Amino acid sequence: MGWLIGRTAAMSDPEAARRKALEKLRGLAEMDDPEGVVVPILLDAILLVESYRGARHQITFLDDLTASVDALLREMTILEKSKDWAAE
Numbered sequence: 001m002g003w004l005i006g007r008t009a010a011m012s013d014p015e016a017a018r019r020k021a022l023e024k025l026r027g028l029a030e031m032d033d034p035e036g037v038v039v040p041i042l043l044d045a046i047l048l049v050e051s052y053r054g055a056r057h058q059i060t061f062l063d064d065l066t067a068s069v070d071a072l073l074r075e076m077t078i079l080e081k082s083k084d085w086a087a088e
Helices: 007-011 014-030 034-052 062-087
Strands: none
Touching: 007 014, 014 034, 014 062, 034 062
């Protein structure tokens, strides 16, 4: 099961992209420390928005937000694969 939404899908059908992301996030409750993973992402997102607001320059916190999201998705993929292996 792929999780990648992609820029084109997010831009062309944001509602479908949100539904796909929400479906993926349902597995958060099974993580060892979901708050420890999600809260830093929320903080990065807030800083991203604030740094981008009214500016026409490179988004300062984009790399941090990308790294946080990538870490979350890795953890969720591990959980999904563990479930799949346990079901076999």
